[in-house]
Amino acid sequence: MHPLVIALALVTAAPTTAHARTAEPDPVAVLRSLLARGAGATTEFYGQFSTDLSKEVQLSNGRRTFIGSGMAMGGTGLICHHSSMQLDQTLVDAAIAQMDRRWPPGEHGGAAAVFLEDGRILTSVGLDNLNGGVSLCHETGAICQAYTLDKKVTASVCVYRDPGRGRVLVLPPCGICQERLALWGPDVQVGVPDDSSVTGWSARTLREVNPFYWGSQFTEDGTWPAPEVHFS
Known part of the structure; x- marks a missing residue:
């Protein structure tokens, strides 16, 4: 159940x-x-x-x-509702809360949170394994859950606790997670580090993070592939 x-x-x-x-x-x-x-x-x-x-x-x-x-389906963390679907401090805080629940204070740890089109937030943590080839990014669980629910992801953020520097970092999505998020188009927002911001991070769209997305070379008008193309 x-x-x-x-x-x-x-x-x-x-x-x-x-x-x-x-x-x-x-x-x-x-x-x-x-x-x-x-x-x-x-x-x-x-x-x-x-x-x-x-x-x-x-x-x-x-x-x-x-x-x-x-x-909620089993396997994903906190689910909550929020009136905004844009990347904001609420999403970052949700990721930090998930990280703190999973990893003891003072230890290295991380987590991710995504906004769905209906305002829900999904959180998840990465999968560590002796065999690095089967490890998973922090965002993977939430992304897979969104796909399971057939809901569009509008924003995503990944956080990492760095005990050595005594701070929590916002990490941009790796190339693989960018490919996963590309399923929902170039306007998905992601968190990136930004020293000019008082929060230490800012929001960017996938289009801004990856202006030369390879998939756009396979569409007639040079736009990002539609979700239907990913499903094919």
Whole structure:
């Protein structure tokens, strides 16, 4: 059976004043409390809880989080809903959260997150193996899950924790992941390092990252191949 997974929709709300702000509620604790009162059944999934209920909680930063129900295939991390489908800090934070769940603090680690066309976020981590030939990039799981769900990917970001420098890096997609993301066209946004940005990263389209994409040589008008071509 496919587990029901929490769908988190982050909606910007006016922050409350500092003196009126209450302690940030733990969404999992909220769910446990509701479920204890018979609000629904739950199944753990990558540290998140599935449920058939919907509950709004306000975070200490003034943002509101809606906890509701959603469907996910097994094998992918957090699934949440977001009003934007453009690469933003929310997507980066989702990747970092997945990384922190999977890799202990202070260790090397990484993860990826993608936006789907319906606003959902999928996260995944890479597969390490003694045989390097079977290892997988961090983005692979989320990309395959999007394809399984038959949903278009609109943005993708990969993060890496570098303990030596004490920082989290945003890594551009490797050539293989660019090929995988090309399935959804040249306007898919990806995160790239950018020292001129206060965040240390910026968004670029695949077209900008790969202006001489080889696949465009096999279309009549020189545009990027349509998804149907990839399916053939």
